[in-house]
Amino acid sequence: MNRYFHNELEDIRSKLILMGEKANQVGLMAVEGFLQSDLEKTEVAFSLDDTIDALEVEIDRDAVRYITLRAPVSSDVRLLFVAIKASHDLERVADEAHSIAKKTRKILTRNGRVDDTALIEPMSNIALDMMREAITSLVEEDVEKARAIISRDKEVDRMNLENFESLSASMSKEAELNSCRVETILISKSIERIGDHAKNLAGEVIYLLTGE
Amino acid sequence: MSEPEKNASLKPVIEIRDFDFAYGTSQALYQINMDIHEKEVTAFIGPSGCGKSTFLRCFNRMNDLIDIARIIGGSIQIDGTDIYDDEVDVIELRKHVGMVFQKSNPFPKSIYENIAYGLRIQGVKNKKVLDEVVEDCLRSAALWDEVKDRLNDSALGMSGGQQQRLCIARALAVKPKILLMDEPCSALDPIATAKVEELIHELKKEYTIVIVTHNMQQAGRVSDRTAFFYLGKLIEYDLTENIFMNPSDPQTEAYISGRFG
Numbered sequence: 001m002n003r004y005f006h007n008e009l010e011d012i013r014s015k016l017i018l019m020g021e022k023a024n025q026v027g028l029m030a031v032e033g034f035l036q037s038d039l040e041k042t043e044v045a046f047s048l049d050d051t052i053d054a055l056e057v058e059i060d061r062d063a064v065r066y067i068t069l070r071a072p073v074s075s076d077v078r079l080l081f082v083a084i085k086a087s088h089d090l091e092r093v094a095d096e097a098h099s100i101a102k103k104t105r106k107i108l109t110r111n112g113r114v115d116d117t118a119l120i121e122p123m124s125n126i127a128l129d130m131m132r133e134a135i136t137s138l139v140e141e142d143v144e145k146a147r148a149i150i151s152r153d154k155e156v157d158r159m160n161l162e163n164f165e166s167l168s169a170s171m172s173k174e175a176e177l178n179s180c181r182v183e184t185i186l187i188s189k190s191i192e193r194i195g196d197h198a199k200n201l202a203g204e205v206i207y208l209l210t211g212e
Numbered sequence: 213m214s215e216p217e218k219n220a221s222l223k224p225v226i227e228i229r230d231f232d233f234a235y236g237t238s239q240a241l242y243q244i245n246m247d248i249h250e251k252e253v254t255a256f257i258g259p260s261g262c263g264k265s266t267f268l269r270c271f272n273r274m275n276d277l278i279d280i281a282r283i284i285g286g287s288i289q290i291d292g293t294d295i296y297d298d299e300v301d302v303i304e305l306r307k308h309v310g311m312v313f314q315k316s317n318p319f320p321k322s323i324y325e326n327i328a329y330g331l332r333i334q335g336v337k338n339k340k341v342l343d344e345v346v347e348d349c350l351r352s353a354a355l356w357d358e359v360k361d362r363l364n365d366s367a368l369g370m371s372g373g374q375q376q377r378l379c380i381a382r383a384l385a386v387k388p389k390i391l392l393m394d395e396p397c398s399a400l401d402p403i404a405t406a407k408v409e410e411l412i413h414e415l416k417k418e419y420t421i422v423i424v425t426h427n428m429q430q431a432g433r434v435s436d437r438t439a440f441f442y443l444g445k446l447i448e449y450d451l452t453e454n455i456f457m458n459p460s461d462p463q464t465e466a467y468i469s470g471r472f473g
Binding site: 068070071 | 432457
């Protein structure tokens with residue numbers, strides 16, 4: 001029997017999925033802003049940040065209310081705790097995207113365009129794909145899809161380390177590019193963090209679906 | 213204590229002012245002030261002996277049946293009428309303010325007659341009218357589909373949960389405005405309880421409901437506002453989500469979190 005308050009649970013799940021879509025979008029806009037030297041996309045990334053923050057607050061509030069008033073158990077209570085944790089991860093993804101957009105704007109203001117995107121592009125492709133897949137695994141309730149995400153995080157971590165070493169090593173040459181290199185190292189780190197949050201999200205989906 | 217915000221602009225259906233009540237020399241309720249709003253569910257919670265059932269029974273003067281019960285002071289108005297005024301017809305009042313008890317108490321009659329009884333004693337004889345009311349009330353109590361093929365069977369053969377919903381349907385037959393429920397689910401299993409809670413949620417579209425419950429999860433699930441009573445005093449009255457998520461009074465906090473006593 002479905003109870004009259006179960007639609008509140010469905011609302012929370014819908015808000016979480018919406019927040020996931022927005023976090024995906026903000027990540028994509030920030031990364032494309034960097035890769036394509038596109039200031040407009042960077043601005044979109046900035047503009048989405050408030051919406052995502054507001055969704056996190058709403059999800060937290062609704063979940064705490066549901067836990068307090070509806071006495072949920074089993075998969076219902078798992079969904080609520082996952083909603084609270086996952087919304088925090090998604091908010092952090094938006095923060096990282098915001099940080100990427102800010103650094104991109106600095107580079108574009110200073111240099112007009114981003115010259116070297118080769119190091120960032122492959123790792124951002126993986127990290128953003130992990131995010132997309134994490135949200136899809138939540139929507140489709142696909143535990144195997146969620147499990148597949150976990151192992152990909154190591155690849156992103158490795159690429160970030162290589163980026164750091166490569167960019168640090170080049171600091172002795174063409175010193176006028178160093179400030180740009182520092183921004184790129186920080187952008188690489190933000191993308192690596194997006195990968196971490198995607199991995200967390202996948203772990204949360206696995207817990208939601210299996211209780212493990 | 214501030215009045216809860218929700219529907220604060222609506223005129224309350226029941227207005228209680230400075231209400232004092234005693235059994236003999238023992239005072240049971242002290243200076244109760246509260247408004248109960250139309251088409252909402254208001255829950256009364258509190259430990260045994262706190263006065264919540266006594267207070268509920270004041271709304272349809274059920275306490276008149278107890279010799280030593282007496283009002284010491286204050287008033288209860290329903291739709292602007294003081295229900296303890298000498299001119300109030302108590303039978304009419306109880307038609308207006310229906311009641312469902314802790315233990316289901318169907319008459320030892322058929323399912324049909326349980327519903328039709330209230331109308332029959334009002335003099336309604338038209339079979340078509342009675343049939344319509346019986347069906348309407350059973351539908352409103354989410355019982356029609358379960359009993360429509362055995363309306364002439366004894367009500368005593370129904371399950372406990374069905375009997376309780378039948379009692380609700382019976383209360384609806386005389387078209388009350390207010391429904392009082394005194395621990396209506398305490399004798400029911402979780403599935404029957406869920407059905408009664410669903411019913412309460414549906415009925416509040418048409419009726420004002422006041423429910424006494426010992427089950428705090430139930431108060432959280434079904435009510436719009438909650439009142440916490442202790443030792444005959446109204447300690448806190450607010451929107452249910454405020455009471456359960458952030459009560460203002462430490463005694464309320466202690467009670468709802470199980471740190472009481």
